[in-house]
Amino acid sequence: MSGTTKQAKGTWLHRFAIRFLTLVLAVLIFWVLGFLVNDIQDIRGPDYSEIEKRHVDRGLVSKSEMLSEQIAGVTRQIDNQTEKQRVVGDGSRSLQQTINQLLELQKLGLQKSVAFTETEQANFTVSLNMFLDNQRKYQELSQAVSELVEKKQALVREKEQAEQGINRQREPAMREFQRLSERHTLKLAFLQLAILLPILAVAAVVIIRKRASIYFPLFLAFGGATLVKVAMVVHEYFPSRYFKYILIGGLLAVVARLLVYFIRTIAFPKTQWLVKQYREAYERFLCPVCEYPIRIGPRRFLFWTRRTVNKLVVPAGRDEREEAYTCPSCGSALFEACASCGKIRHAMLPNCVHCGVAKEVK
Numbered sequence: 001m002s003g004t005t006k007q008a009k010g011t012w013l014h015r016f017a018i019r020f021l022t023l024v025l026a027v028l029i030f031w032v033l034g035f036l037v038n039d040i041q042d043i044r045g046p047d048y049s050e051i052e053k054r055h056v057d058r059g060l061v062s063k064s065e066m067l068s069e070q071i072a073g074v075t076r077q078i079d080n081q082t083e084k085q086r087v088v089g090d091g092s093r094s095l096q097q098t099i100n101q102l103l104e105l106q107k108l109g110l111q112k113s114v115a116f117t118e119t120e121q122a123n124f125t126v127s128l129n130m131f132l133d134n135q136r137k138y139q140e141l142s143q144a145v146s147e148l149v150e151k152k153q154a155l156v157r158e159k160e161q162a163e164q165g166i167n168r169q170r171e172p173a174m175r176e177f178q179r180l181s182e183r184h185t186l187k188l189a190f191l192q193l194a195i196l197l198p199i200l201a202v203a204a205v206v207i208i209r210k211r212a213s214i215y216f217p218l219f220l221a222f223g224g225a226t227l228v229k230v231a232m233v234v235h236e237y238f239p240s241r242y243f244k245y246i247l248i249g250g251l252l253a254v255v256a257r258l259l260v261y262f263i264r265t266i267a268f269p270k271t272q273w274l275v276k277q278y279r280e281a282y283e284r285f286l287c288p289v290c291e292y293p294i295r296i297g298p299r300r301f302l303f304w305t306r307r308t309v310n311k312l313v314v315p316a317g318r319d320e321r322e323e324a325y326t327c328p329s330c331g332s333a334l335f336e337a338c339a340s341c342g343k344i345r346h347a348m349l350p351n352c353v354h355c356g357v358a359k360e361v362k
Contacts, residue, residue: 071159287327
């Protein structure tokens with residue numbers, strides 16, 4: 001192959017715009033693929049209520065619901081009776097205070113030889129009768145609350161028995177629902193991957209075949225967005241113990257492919273990579289083949305490496321005549337006479353520095 005294809009890189013603004021728009025395009029493609037995946041996720045799965053109807057006795061469920069209503073009703077009655085009991089208890093304590101005050105007055109009257117009047121005696125009798133009546137009501141309310149509590153406990157025990165029977169019948173329903181849910185999940189994963197994997201395969205083929213195309217950023221955005229979406233779907237639907245093997249397998253394939261690519265690049269390099277490698281070596285005055293220093297002109301008696309070449313001070317006034325030069329280490333011709341103009345040119349670069357004539361780079 002003679003020469004290399006010259007392609008302008010463009011300004012930094014154009015390069016930035018290409019990279020930025022490639023990223024934007026990848027995000028947009030990712031959104032579009034997300035819409036497809038979300039539409040598949042909207043497919044209705046198994047309905048647990050329908051499955052439960054086939055396994056659970058509806059009469060037992062109705063009995064449990066009825067017992068729940070009865071327990072709620074008894075609980076409200078207990079609350080009402082307890083509130084009444086509290087009111088009666090407050091009234092009894094008030095009457096007891098009144099009776100105690102009347103007894104104190106009677107005691108003082110006896111000490112002073114002053115007898116109760118008929119009115120005071122009547123008030124005392126009325127208060128005492130009311131106190132005794134409240135005490136009777138309080139006892140009746142306590143008995144009613146106790147009976148309601150016993151009734152509630154009996155209903156709760158009966159409801160617990162019904163719930164135990166329902167739970168035993170729900171176990172096969174839960175197992176069937178879990179089995180159908182797993183099947184539905186695998187179905188969704190299969191449908192999504194059935195759409196995404198062919199798209200990913202097409203994107204991979206296009207990227208490999210069109211990597212030298214000027215429209216490669218479009219293909220790269222398409223393939224990158226699809227790859228990310230496929231990885232997310234696999235991570236979502238497959239358990240972690242399976243996903244780690246899928247991820248490691250994918251990474252192994254990618255790393256192995258890259259390793260093969262770089263090995264082949266070194267073993268069978270393309271012209272453009274060779275030219276880049278040779279150009280960088282000439283810039284550092286190192287042999288492009290073995291990196292031995294190119295000691296010509298004022299550098300004839302100096303020493304440097306790839307890292308120290310920029311720190312080297314080249315003496316002035318030395319012989320700077322151009323002449324053919326061969327690497328003394330590997331024997332590669334580094335400078336030679338141009339076949340067109342006869343002047344000394346770089347032997348491993350495609351164009352003559354003087355006349356610009358091209359030659360084949362080997």
